Amino acid sequence: MEKVKEGVKSAERAERAFKAKSRRTQNGMTKWKNIIIVFAMMLPGLVYLLINNYMPLIGLSLAFKEPDMSLTNIFNSPWCGFENFEILFQSSDIWLYIRNTVLYNVAFILINLIVPVTMAILFTFVRGKIKNVYQTIILLPYLMSWVIVSYVTFALFSGENGMLNAIITNAGGERINFYGKDAIGMWPFVFIFFNTWKSTGFNFLFYYSSLLSISPSLFDAAKLDGANFWQQVRYITIPGLKTTMVTMLIMGLAGIFRSDYGLFYLLSQNSGQLYEVSQTIDTYIYNSLKGAGDLVTSSAAGILQSLIGLILVVSANLVIKKVDPDSSLF
Amino acid sequence: MQAQAIKKRRMGKEGDSSGLKRENLGVKIVAHIVMIVAALLAIFPFIMMISSSITSEEALARYGYGLIPMEVSFDAYAYLFKAWSTIGKAYFITIATTLVGTLLHMLITTMMAFGLAWKKTPGRNIIMFLVVFTMLFNGGATATYVIYSTVFHLNNTFFGLIVPGMLMNAFGVMLFVMYFRSSVSGELMEAAELDGANMFTIYAAIYIPLALPLIATLSLSTAIGFWNDWNNSLYYISMEHQELYSIQRLLKEMQDSVDFIASNPDLGLSTENLPSASVQMAIAVIGILPILIAYPFFQKGFVAGISLGGVKE
Numbered sequence: 001m002e003k004v005k006e007g008v009k010s011a012e013r014a015e016r017a018f019k020a021k022s023r024r025t026q027n028g029m030t031k032w033k034n035i036i037i038v039f040a041m042m043l044p045g046l047v048y049l050l051i052n053n054y055m056p057l058i059g060l061s062l063a064f065k066e067p068d069m070s071l072t073n074i075f076n077s078p079w080c081g082f083e084n085f086e087i088l089f090q091s092s093d094i095w096l097y098i099r100n101t102v103l104y105n106v107a108f109i110l111i112n113l114i115v116p117v118t119m120a121i122l123f124t125f126v127r128g129k130i131k132n133v134y135q136t137i138i139l140l141p142y143l144m145s146w147v148i149v150s151y152v153t154f155a156l157f158s159g160e161n162g163m164l165n166a167i168i169t170n171a172g173g174e175r176i177n178f179y180g181k182d183a184i185g186m187w188p189f190v191f192i193f194f195n196t197w198k199s200t201g202f203n204f205l206f207y208y209s210s211l212l213s214i215s216p217s218l219f220d221a222a223k224l225d226g227a228n229f230w231q232q233v234r235y236i237t238i239p240g241l242k243t244t245m246v247t248m249l250i251m252g253l254a255g256i257f258r259s260d261y262g263l264f265y266l267l268s269q270n271s272g273q274l275y276e277v278s279q280t281i282d283t284y285i286y287n288s289l290k291g292a293g294d295l296v297t298s299s300a301a302g303i304l305q306s307l308i309g310l311i312l313v314v315s316a317n318l319v320i321k322k323v324d325p326d327s328s329l330f
Numbered sequence: 331m332q333a334q335a336i337k338k339r340r341m342g343k344e345g346d347s348s349g350l351k352r353e354n355l356g357v358k359i360v361a362h363i364v365m366i367v368a369a370l371l372a373i374f375p376f377i378m379m380i381s382s383s384i385t386s387e388e389a390l391a392r393y394g395y396g397l398i399p400m401e402v403s404f405d406a407y408a409y410l411f412k413a414w415s416t417i418g419k420a421y422f423i424t425i426a427t428t429l430v431g432t433l434l435h436m437l438i439t440t441m442m443a444f445g446l447a448w449k450k451t452p453g454r455n456i457i458m459f460l461v462v463f464t465m466l467f468n469g470g471a472t473a474t475y476v477i478y479s480t481v482f483h484l485n486n487t488f489f490g491l492i493v494p495g496m497l498m499n500a501f502g503v504m505l506f507v508m509y510f511r512s513s514v515s516g517e518l519m520e521a522a523e524l525d526g527a528n529m530f531t532i533y534a535a536i537y538i539p540l541a542l543p544l545i546a547t548l549s550l551s552t553a554i555g556f557w558n559d560w561n562n563s564l565y566y567i568s569m570e571h572q573e574l575y576s577i578q579r580l581l582k583e584m585q586d587s588v589d590f591i592a593s594n595p596d597l598g599l600s601t602e603n604l605p606s607a608s609v610q611m612a613i614a615v616i617g618i619l620p621i622l623i624a625y626p627f628f629q630k631g632f633v634a635g636i637s638l639g640g641v642k643e
Contacts, residue, residue, distance in 0.1 A: 030523070034450070035450065037529040041441040042446075044438045045442030045445075045503070049460060051477070051482065052494065053464040053469075056470070056476075056477050062472070123361065125357050137372050139632070143621050145560060145578050146560075147582050148558075149375075150582075151585065152379065155382060155395040160391075161394045163378065163395045163396060166394020167394075197372070205636045208637075209637030212637075269585075285470070285471055285472055299470065299472040302470025309466070309467070310466055
């Protein structure tokens, strides 16, 4: 009797063990099957990452190769060390383009912090249906391409039919060639204005939404304590927006050697007389790529852009990590 | 006792809040003024464009572009109607790139994010790093152009318009990874796995339906990106392949030169009696019209998308 019982028990045990084992292998198999499926699903993204983002890094090697006008065997041309960088920096204009790019970016970073944040704070005081009307209209420029914006500026500044020239001549003045050397002083403001014009709708809604995530009870408590508007802004709103602002700042620094070349290239109609203030590193790269087909110096300029951007981001992040660990990006 | 104290505090609050209220009224007025000025600045170019496009050529020559049409004339649109074969083709290219591009973008992005959100994907962190790194460092325009044109031969192809730089970006992937992680609970996932559902089914039947709001908002901004793109066209489509011109490219070329119109007998425009000033504005209006018409319908979703970015930060 005992033996039978034991036999049954051991049989049960064996069966259980067998079942568990088979379940495990089955699980293992489905797990592997699933991993294969997931990688198959990620494959398009991984391939895209490779061709769109990582193969161009190999393309950067062009900057260290001898110029070769034929596009077909560009990778076969011999190495030449830093010669291309020398050529790049010997062209006296590159420093001008670097200056333009950096100064415009500094202006954009500052204005795109101050204007949208101010508007977002003020927007919290607007109530009712009109709120929707405001945000709908202010966002509109963001949806336009730079080509369209360049039509707008052309309508304003055109020598023949431009609105400004019409006003000037109607007032008895002389026509001004806004795309010429005489009006060069105006263009930095035009670029800054239209950059702000196009991006403010997006930026201000962006800050407004992160403003909304600040707990309202903070404001209530502050009001109870008799804090006025400025005190609320200073001690609650700005600290609440800090992380978002720092993120935007770091991203701005990452791009300090880059420029939206639609803005500079299209709005100025690529007018050679305005190059002194309109040419940035990106329009220079495009112009030398399309004009002279000068691949090597423009990829040398590309390397500079990427490297300096990376160095700036990492160091800005390091500084921020020291000052305020919570706000750092990584 | 406590109630009294609260009451006292409330009274106190009301007592000295009249000054605060007055101050708030001041801020409110400033807020409205700022918003009105911003709104006027935002809408002014559109009014100028539309009004100039329906102004007669003579009036434009005399008074210049303005906010109110001095002499109403639809000549410009009549000209464009005649040139429909070119403009229609460009419209077709723009719509095709927008549809195909947005679809591919969303598919690639969500599948990538799904893989990164699943905890069992081997090498998840490495892949995540590779994605994030692209935000900080890239090869730049020249190197990208060289790779696409010499290795993949995308010049003068439809793919030249949609592939370079536009099919996936790190920001979108990150957004979906966060969304997937926060909206699908681990238990639901495990239950589905135990049921023997394969990962693609889980993606299609659980994740995608849950992420529909995010998919809608991100599709919108992606679609607008494709609609407005002229960059890829400028780099990859040469003058000899005008059949691949998008609306934006056509606009750019038309602005660049009257030569373009002259070299295009197809347009049915002669350069001599061309109402160029109003035609230019009319083409610009045609370029933005679809967005202007659709905007009221997608405005809400679009704003929601921006807010998502703001809150997630």
